[in-house]
Amino acid sequence: MKKMISVAEAKGLIxxxxxxxxxxxxxxMDGLGRCLAEDIFSQIDMPGFAQSAMDGYAFSWRGYQEFGKMEIVGEVAAGAAEAGPRPAPYQSVRIFTGAPVPEGFDTVLMQEKASVRDGMLEVLDNDLICGRNVRLQGSEISKGALAMKKGTVLTAAGVGFLASLGLEKVAVVREPRVTLIVTGDELQQPGLPLGFGQVYESNSQLIQAAFLHLRFSQPKIVYAKDDLPGLTESICLAMLDSDMIVLTGGVSVGDYDFVVPAAEAAGTTSVFHKIKQKPGKPLFFGVRDYVLDAKTDLVTAKQTVVFGLPGNPASVLTCFYQYVLTAIEVYSGCPVSLPVKHASFLDGYKKNRGLTHFLKGIYSDGVVRLLGAQESYRLSSFSLANCLIEIPEESSEISAGASVVVHLFG
Known part of the structure; x- marks a missing residue:
């Protein structure tokens, strides 16, 4: 637990x-953006009847081949309770989009290709074929068929599809309950005057905005003083109703850095502390004990994971994107991690080997350029960035034009 681990090792352990x-x-509707917790099977045929795909005229193809012109004997509108009695092969009906096609009929002629004179229908479409413009019963999905697989993220189209099958509710993986504990005696709330030695607290709004962007519920916010007993109590209380606790600040090894001992005193087992990266090297991750149901593989006694993020805002956001999202992705089943691309690096970059560097950058059309103000306390460049550029641990120099990995913000 004492040695620093690599970025890949940290993500794997999480x-x-x-x-x-x-x-x-x-x-x-509340399932939008959430991960389905079970397979969904259709309880109906969709459509439930042979359905016209056009406004036009329905008839039997065989009858058309035999008689040519056909008598128009009725009309069927969308929503009709029935399609009427079975017409004769030499007959046709006026029909509208979504209406049931009468029994025995198998083809619909669009109205633009029809000629009607003295109650008789003449077909003007030389390309018409049998079955044209008719949606067969169950052609979208048949009763009992798999509609959506477990693990699918529900999109707007998915909501519409399931609604068309008559579903009112769905089972989804619930959202993680998150408590954010902000530490730091030097912090002052925005809107209040700053005293000497104070800085405005921004990490809570930073994390809240990140969760909001992901369409997850807002974390509960707790402010804690820089003392071991008080912070330990705050973590213990948060564990009562939290799946995840995220702490900002107090995670290094200074005299007033109490996150790690407080988390351990609250029953957290350390998984790792310190990663070979910049910014965010002092990151802490631990887990409170849990129990699994052997049959369902689900948590029966509550698990709480604890992240201790460095206090500098750029470190907070970098660690959130790289590690907290990894945990949320496992929790929810939703693919929330930043998309990764390879890009041509416009700028050269030098560093010492031994740490992975995450740099704020601008990506466009396969090319990424480096922004200034890369220090961990500076958010100004982060507010302009649309990606993080990853410079590998083992690299000491990246030449201009070289291919680099970029993590794109959504």
Whole structure:
């Protein structure tokens, strides 16, 4: 636990430690953006009847081939309770989009290709074929078929599809309950005057905004003083109703850095402390004990994971994107990690070997350029960035034009 580990090792340990959360039933619209907790099977044929795809005229192809012109004997609109009695092969009906096609009929002629005179229909479409413009019963999905697989993230189109199958509710993996504990006696709330030695507290709004961007519920915010007993109590209280606790500040090894001992005193088992990266080297991650249901593989006794993020804002956001998102992805089943691309690096960069560097950059059309103000306390450049540039631990120099990995912000 004492040695620094690599970025890849840290992500692997987080993924191996965090357990997916249990399921909750929600209204269909409330499931938007969430991960389905079970397979969904259709309870109906969709459509439930042969359905016209056009405004036009329905008839039997065989009858058309035999008689040519056909008598128009009725009309069927969308929403009709029935399609009427079975017409004769030499007959046709006026029909509208979404209406049921009468029994025995198999083709719909679009109205623009029809000629009607004295109650008789003449077909003007030389390309018409049997079955044209008719949606067969169950052609979208048949009763009992798999509609959506467990683990699918529900999109707007998915909501519409499931609604068309008559679903009102869905089972989704519930959202993680998160408590954010902000430490630092030097912090002052925005809107209040700064005293000497104070800085405005921004990390809580930074993290809240990041969760909001992901469409997750806002974390509960707790402010804690820089003392071991008080911070330990805050962590213990948060564990009562939190799946995840995120602390900012107090995670290094200074005289007033109490996050690690407080987390351990609250029952957290350390998984790692310190990563070979810049910014965010002092990152802490630990897990409170949990129990699994052997049959379902779900948590029956609550698990709480604890992240201790460095206090500098750029470090906070970098660690959130790289590590907290890894845990949330496992928790929820939703692919929330930043998308990764390779890009041509416009600028050269030099560093000492031994640490992975995450640099704020601007990506466009396969090219990425480095921003200034890379220090961990500076958010000004982060507010302009649309990606993090990853410079590997083992590299000491990246030449201009070389290919680099970039993590794109959504």
């Amino acid at each position: 993924a191996d430690s965090v357990l997916r959360l249990d399921a909750v039933e929600v209204k269909l």
